[in-house]
Amino acid sequence: QVQLVESGGGSVQAGGSLRLSCVVSGETYPLNCMGWFRQAPGKEREGVAGIKRTGGTSHTGYAADSVKGRYTIYKVDASNTLYLQMNSLKPEDTAMYYCAGRSGSCNFLWSDVNEYSDWGQGTQVTVSS
Numbered sequence: 239q240v241q242l243v244e245s246g247g248g249s250v251q252a253g254g255s256l257r258l259s260c261v262v263s264g265e266t267y268p269l270n271c272m273g274w275f276r277q278a279p280g281k282e283r284e285g286v287a288g289i290k291r292t293g294g295t296s297h298t299g300y301a302a303d304s305v306k307g308r309y310t311i312y313k314v315d316a317s318n319t320l321y322l323q324m325n326s327l328k329p330e331d332t333a334m335y336y337c338a339g340r341s342g343s344c345n346f347l348w349s350d351v352n353e354y355s356d357w358g359q360g361t362q363v364t365v366s367s
Contacts, residue, residue, distance in 0.1 A: 240264050240356045242337045247361030254327050254365070260320040260337030260358055269339030269356065273348055274311060274322045276333035276363070283336070287311035287322060288348030300348045305331075327365045334360040 246258040262269055273288035288300040289311050299311045310323040320337055338354035346353045 240266070240269070240339070242339060242356055242358035244335065244337045244358040244361040247335060247363045249364040249366065250327055252328055252365055252367050255323070255325045256327065256363060258322040258324065258335055258337075258361060258363075260322075262318045262320065262339065265318075265341070267341035269341055271341075271344035271346075271348070271353070272313065272320050272337065272339040273354065274309075274320075275336045275338055275351060276331075277336070277360075278333040281333075283351050285349030285351065286335075289313055289320070290344040290348065302349065324363070327363075329365045329367045331363060332365050333363060335363050336360045 241263045242260050244260045250256055270291040274286050275283050276286050277283040286302050286305050287309050289297045292298050295315050297313055301309055308326045313320045337358040340355045
């Protein structure tokens with residue numbers, strides 16, 4: 239059974255940086271499509287960045303407008319780890335962050351929560367002003 243384990247969350251001041259990690263294990267098939275999502279209290283879960291395998295070790299990354307230029311998603315296949323580098327953090331970035339993935343085709347909108355079959359337990363990010 240696939241397991242996704244996030245780490246790297248914490249508390250930072252506005253303008254600071256954090257790097258989230260998501261280690262994938264137990265895959266039967268490769269998770270060709272992965273993403274980072276976040277959920278703040280009282281709000282729906284939203285996609286912040288996604289990545290799709292385009293062939294071999296090549297990937298294409300995506301980011302929500304709210305984080306473009308500040309967040310970078312990337313995957314290191316050798317360690318089967320997905321990362322989210324978050325810079326210039328803002329108080330509104332405060333949320334629980336989740337890693338998600340699915341195998342097979344990635345022919346869907348990367349930010350669609352319902353398309354992902356495997357989820358981590360989440361890691362909390364808190365940004366103070």
